[in-house]
Amino acid sequence: GGLGDILMHRMIFEDIKRLIPDAEIHFACPKYYHDAVSDHPFIDELLDSNKVDRQEYIACFNTTTACGRTEMKLAPFAGPHRSDIWASHCGLILTNHEMHFVISSEEKTNGKNIIESHRDRNGPIVIVSSVSAMQNKNLTEAQTVKLINGLRDRGLCPIGIHNNPIWEYVKNDFPVISLNKIREWISVIDQSDYVVSVDSAAFHCSGGLKKPMVGIFSFTNSESYGKYYHTAELIQGPCPYGNKGCYNWITCPYQNNPKPCLIDIDPEIILSSVDNMLKKYPKGDSI
Numbered sequence: 001g002g003l004g005d006i007l008m009h010r011m012i013f014e015d016i017k018r019l020i021p022d023a024e025i026h027f028a029c030p031k032y033y034h035d036a037v038s039d040h041p042f043i044d045e046l047l048d049s050n051k052v053d054r055q056e057y058i059a060c061f062n063t064t065t066a067c068g069r070t071e072m073k074l075a076p077f078a079g080p081h082r083s084d085i086w087a088s089h090c091g092l093i094l095t096n097h098e099m100h101f102v103i104s105s106e107e108k109t110n111g112k113n114i115i116e117s118h119r120d121r122n123g124p125i126v127i128v129s130s131v132s133a134m135q136n137k138n139l140t141e142a143q144t145v146k147l148i149n150g151l152r153d154r155g156l157c158p159i160g161i162h163n164n165p166i167w168e169y170v171k172n173d174f175p176v177i178s179l180n181k182i183r184e185w186i187s188v189i190d191q192s193d194y195v196v197s198v199d200s201a202a203f204h205c206s207g208g209l210k211k212p213m214v215g216i217f218s219f220t221n222s223e224s225y226g227k228y229y230h231t232a233e234l235i236q237g238p239c240p241y242g243n244k245g246c247y248n249w250i251t252c253p254y255q256n257n258p259k260p261c262l263i264d265i266d267p268e269i270i271l272s273s274v275d276n277m278l279k280k281y282p283k284g285d286s287i
Contacts, residue, residue: 001067002133002201003033003036003133003182004199004200004201004203004204004205004211004235005067005082006029006033006036006037006203007036007037007099007115007201007204007205007208008081008082008083008086009027009029009037009063009083009086009097010037010040010099010100010101011083011087011096011097011209011228012083012086012087012090012092012094013025013027013040013042013043013100014042014096014098014100015087015092015093015094015095015096016042016090016113016146017042018093018095024044024045025042025043025044025045025247026043026044026045026046026048026057027040027043027045027046027047028047028048028049028052029046029047029049029126030050031048031050031080034046035181035182035183036182036186038183039101039102040101040102041098041100041102042212044102049242051245053064056120061090062085063089063090066085066086066089067082067085067086070085070122070169070284071247072247075246075247075248076241076243076245076246076247076248078221078224078244079217079224080224080225080236081097081225081227081228082225083097083228084197086262087212087248097228099207099208099209101186101190101208101209102281103186103187103190107183107184107187107190108190108191109277110184110187111184111186111187111188111189111190111191112191114177114179114184114188115159115177115191115192116186116264118159118175118177119157119159120157120175121152121157122155123155123156123193124155124157124193124194124195124283125156125157125159125192125193125249126151126155126157126158126159126192126193126194126195126283127158127159127161127188127189127192127194127196127197127202127206128144128147128148128151128155128158128159128160128161128194128195128196128197129160129161129162129195129197129200129202129203129206130143130144130147130160130166130168130196130197130198130200131160131162131198131200132198132199132200132201136186136218136219136249136259137174137198137199137200137218137219137260137262138158138198138262139198139216139262139265139286140174140263141168143267144168144169144172145168145172145233146170146267146268147196147256147267148174149173150267150268150270150271150274151196151274152270154271154274154275157176158174158196159174159175159176159177159179160174160175160176160177160180161176161177161185161188161189161202162176162177162178163178163180163185164178165178176206181262185205186205186209187260189202189206189209190209190211190212190286191256191281193212193213194212194213194214194274194277194278194281195211195212195213196213196214196216196218196270196274197213197214197276198214198215198217198218198226199216199217199218199220199222200284201225203215203225203229203232204225204229205232206232207226207228207229207232208229208230210229210230210285211230211231212231212277212280212281213232213233213277214233214235214270214273214277215229215231215232215233215234215235216235216237216239216265216270217235217236217245217261218236218237218245218249218259218262218265219237219245219246219248219249219259219261219262220245220253220260221233221236221244221245221246222234222236222244222245223236223244223273224245231281233273233274233276233277234244234273235265235269235270236261237260237261237262237264237265238261238264238265239256239260239261240254240260241253243261244262245261246261246278249261
């Protein structure tokens with residue numbers, strides 16, 4: 001999987017160490033993603049997944065395809081959270097689902113400075129992740145414009161985030177932070193007051209950091225993916241067939257619109273969830 005899957009993997013290592021305190025835990029993933037887990041207190045060593053010699057280990061579990069197989073088998077019904085699927089694959093039942101982020105004071109300062117360099121108005125900072133690595137999860141330009149303007153009307157300072165510049169933001173003169181360094185990206189989310197995100201790595205990072213947030217879901221199930229993020233307001237896009245995440249957007253039989261669960265999300269519904277979030281967390285404080 002991508003960055004979001006790497007972040008969700010952070011939930012499983014505490015229980016491995018709890019069950020086998022003397023175990024030395026090595027986690028193998030693509031080297032680009034090492035910074036996403038380099039601070040984890042229960043990982044003893046990070047490995048490049050392209051260079052692992054499994055013969056060197058007493059026990060080795062490959063989690064690569066476990067979630068895909070499980071979710072496709074259960075679709076259109078939602079299954080367990082991905083962390084629980086991986087844990088089960090490794091013979092575990094998780095008792096805790098903490099990501100255990102450890103962010104240094106220098107990283108926090110850097111994240112705050114990046115945010116302030118992109119601020120274009122007063123008010124609490126809302127990091128907006130309307131673009132995912134999977135384009136079929138992206139909000140449309142019309143949805144994005146209404147969302148950003150609605151956030152501004154509420155006295156907030158919305159700033160987009162992605163690893164590349166987002167045309168919809170540039171075109172409409174909205175601030176957007178473009179970062180390729182994962183630790184900086186995490187630090188920016190950590191230093192925000194609120195987050196509004198589609199089903200993306202930003203959603204899972206925010207959940208792990210316990211940021212007040214709104215999560216927007218289409219063909220994946222919000223209740224499953226947001227199960228352990230107790231600071232999240234969850235939005236499930238409408239489905240003409242009553243599904244709550246069919247996991248099969250490519251062959252959606254709804255002829256008038258191949259992605260009604262995304263395209264038909266009214267920005268006012270998102271903003272209503274933002275209002276709920278603001279009532280619960282009026283200062284944007286994390287728990």
